[in-house]
Amino acid sequence: MQSLISISDLSKTYASGFVALKNVNLDIRKGEILALLGPNGAGKTTLISIICGLVNPTSGTVRVDGHDIIKDFRKTRAMIGLVPQELTTEVFASVFTTMVYSRGLFGKKPSPQYIEKILRALSLWDKKDSPINELSGGMKRRVLIGKALAHEPKILFLDEPTAGVDVELRKDMWTLIRQLQTDGVTIILTTHYIEEAEEIADRVGIINHGEIIVIEETSELMRKLGKKQLILELHKKLESLPADFDIPNLEASADGMQLIYTYDIHMDRTGITALLSRLSEKGIRFRDLDTKQSSLEDIFVTLVGNNQS
Amino acid sequence: MNFQAIKVIYQFEMLRMWRTLFQSVFSPILSTSLYFIVFGAAIGSRIQSIDGIAYAAFIVPGLIMLMLLTQSVTNAAFGIFFPKFTGAIYEVLSAPLSFFEIVLGYVGAAATKSILLGVVILTTARLFVSFEIAHPMWMIVFLVLTGITFSLFGFLIGIWADNFEKLQLVPLLVITPLTFLGGSFYSINMLPPFWQTVTLFNPVLYLVSGFRWSFYEVADVSVGISLSVIFLFLCLCLFGVWWVFKTGYKIKT
Ligand SMILES: Nc1ncnc2c1ncn2[C@@H]1O[C@H](COP(=O)(O)OP(=O)(O)OP(=O)(O)O)[C@@H](O)[C@H]1O
Ligand SMILES: [Mg+2]
Numbered sequence: 086m087q088s089l090i091s092i093s094d095l096s097k098t099y100a101s102g103f104v105a106l107k108n109v110n111l112d113i114r115k116g117e118i119l120a121l122l123g124p125n126g127a128g129k130t131t132l133i134s135i136i137c138g139l140v141n142p143t144s145g146t147v148r149v150d151g152h153d154i155i156k157d158f159r160k161t162r163a164m165i166g167l168v169p170q171e172l173t174t175e176v177f178a179s180v181f182t183t184m185v186y187s188r189g190l191f192g193k194k195p196s197p198q199y200i201e202k203i204l205r206a207l208s209l210w211d212k213k214d215s216p217i218n219e220l221s222g223g224m225k226r227r228v229l230i231g232k233a234l235a236h237e238p239k240i241l242f243l244d245e246p247t248a249g250v251d252v253e254l255r256k257d258m259w260t261l262i263r264q265l266q267t268d269g270v271t272i273i274l275t276t277h278y279i280e281e282a283e284e285i286a287d288r289v290g291i292i293n294h295g296e297i298i299v300i301e302e303t304s305e306l307m308r309k310l311g312k313k314q315l316i317l318e319l320h321k322k323l324e325s326l327p328a329d330f331d332i333p334n335l336e337a338s339a340d341g342m343q344l345i346y347t348y349d350i351h352m353d354r355t356g357i358t359a360l361l362s363r364l365s366e367k368g369i370r371f372r373d374l375d376t377k378q379s380s381l382e383d384i385f386v387t388l389v390g391n392n393q394s
Numbered sequence: 395m396n397f398q399a400i401k402v403i404y405q406f407e408m409l410r411m412w413r414t415l416f417q418s419v420f421s422p423i424l425s426t427s428l429y430f431i432v433f434g435a436a437i438g439s440r441i442q443s444i445d446g447i448a449y450a451a452f453i454v455p456g457l458i459m460l461m462l463l464t465q466s467v468t469n470a471a472f473g474i475f476f477p478k479f480t481g482a483i484y485e486v487l488s489a490p491l492s493f494f495e496i497v498l499g500y501v502g503a504a505a506t507k508s509i510l511l512g513v514v515i516l517t518t519a520r521l522f523v524s525f526e527i528a529h530p531m532w533m534i535v536f537l538v539l540t541g542i543t544f545s546l547f548g549f550l551i552g553i554w555a556d557n558f559e560k561l562q563l564v565p566l567l568v569i570t571p572l573t574f575l576g577g578s579f580y581s582i583n584m585l586p587p588f589w590q591t592v593t594l595f596n597p598v599l600y601l602v603s604g605f606r607w608s609f610y611e612v613a614d615v616s617v618g619i620s621l622s623v624i625f626l627f628l629c630l631c632l633f634g635v636w637w638v639f640k641t642g643y644k645i646k647t
Contacts (some may be wrong), residue, residue: 089604118646137487137488138487138488139484139487158490159396159490160490161490162488162490163490165488167484167485167488169481170457171481173481173482173484174480174482175406175477175480175482176480177410177413178406178409182406182409185402186402186403186406188402188407188487189398189399189401189402189488190398190399190403190485190486190491191399191404191489192396192398192490193398194398217399231484272491293412
C-alpha cells in the first residue's frame, strides 16, 4: 500500500535536554487506521505534535503526501486534522461558532451544511448554540473531534480519544472512525490499551522511551501476543498435580492454592473445556476463577526480549 | 495568503469584544468621564488656559491617547495570551498559517477595537467640552498608527507573559506612568528645565504632542519628530514580531 506519511530519522530533544524521540522511522499507509500504543511519556504526543507543526523537530524529516512538513507546511497542514489529548477549547464561544472558526483557520470557505452534518454525526446538533464551557467533558471531546473534522482533512490524528469517555460514546466513536476510514481518511490514534488498539486498528505501532519497538498488522501482533491466563482458586491446597494429569501449560502456584493455565485466545481449541472436565474427573474443586490478558508491561517484556534474542 | 483564516481570527476576536462589551467599552468611557469631571470641570476651572486653550479641551487628546495606549496593549496582549493560557492556541499553530497571518488577525482586531474606542471617547469628550479638530486627517493618522503600533507591542507582551501577573505588569507599570508623565495633562513647558529634559526621553510625549497638534496646532515637539518616533516604535515592534516568528519564542518547543 501507498505510504501517505513518511517519517525518517526523526529525533526530538526538548530544551530541558530530555530526549523524547530517538531516530524514529515510520511509514503510515494511505487509508489505514494506525494505533500508537505506549505508556505515559513514551513520546506519542511529541510525535504527533511534530507532524502537526506544534513542536519543531530536532533532526530528521517528515513528509506528508510527498510534501515536507516544514518547507511545504501549508500543503501538509491543510490535509491534517488534530484532536489533542487535553480538552482545550475557547471557553465562551458557541459550538457552532467554534466550528466555523476551525474551518476558516484551515482556509476553507464557510459551509454551514457541512458543519451541520458533522455536528449531527457527533450528536451535538442540539448543542450547537451552547457555549462550550457549559458542556460535559465527553461533549467537549466530541467538539474537539468536530473541530478537527471541520476542514475535511485527509488525515486525522486522535491523541487518546477515549480518555474520559464512557462506553456508549466510545462505541459511537469507533463507528465514526470506521465511517471516516470508509470515506478515505487515514487515521492515527494513540492509546494506552492494547484492547483498544486491537478493536479498531489495522496496524499497531508500539512506542516506548521515544523508540518504535514494533510496528505490525494488528492480527499478526495479536497472534504473537494473544496469550491469556486462566487462574483457578482451589478449595483445598494441592500438594502436586496428579501424575497422569498431562495437560500442557498448566502450573500450580507455589502455595498450591491456585492452578494457572496459559492459553492462546486465537487458537480454535483453547483447551479450557478439556481442562475443566479433567479437573472434575479428578475431584479437584475450585472456588473462583479469573482470566488475565497480557498487560502492556508483559508485552514490552516479550517484545524487548524478542528483539534482543 | 490564507485570507479565510485571517478573517475568522479577526471575527472571532471582535466577537469577544461584543461579548465583553461592558468591560471593553463602557468601563473606558466611564473612566474618561471621571477624568473630565475631576480634571476638566473641578480642577480645570481653576487652571488658566494652556497655550491659549481651555484646560478641559487641552487634556482631550492626552486622555484619548491614554485610553488608546492602555487599551491597545491590554486588548492585544490578552487576545493572544488567552488561547495560550487555555491551550486553544494549538489549533492556530496547526493550521496552514504563517506567523504573519496570525499577527494580522490578532493585532488587526485589537487595533480596530482600540481605534473604535478612541472614536467613542472623542465623542464622549465632546459632550463635556467643546473643541475643534484642526487637522482631522492627521488626527486619524496618529490614531491609527498609534493603535496599530501599541497593539503590536501588546501582542508581544501577550506572547512573553506566561502568567496573569506578567500580563498586567507592563500596562500597569510602564504604559500608565509614561502616559501620565508624557504631558497628557500638562504642557512640558510648565515643568522645570531639568524635568523637561527627562521628559524628552519618554516616547509617549511624542505621541501625545503630535496628537494634540492635530487638534489645536500646538505641540511640545515638532510634528515631524512625533511621526518619526511613532514609526521608529512601529519598526521596533515589527522587528520583535519577526524575531518571535523566527525563533518560535515561547510558542513552539
Ligand atoms: N515541553 C516539554 N519540555 C520538556 N520535556 C517534555 C515536553 N513535553 C514533553 N516532554 C517529555 O517528553 C516525554 C514524552 O512526552 P509525550 O507527551 O510525547 O508522551 P506521551 O507518549 O504522549 O505520554 P502520555 O501517554 O502520558 O500522553 C515525556 O517524558 C515528557 O516529560
Ligand atoms: Mg500524550
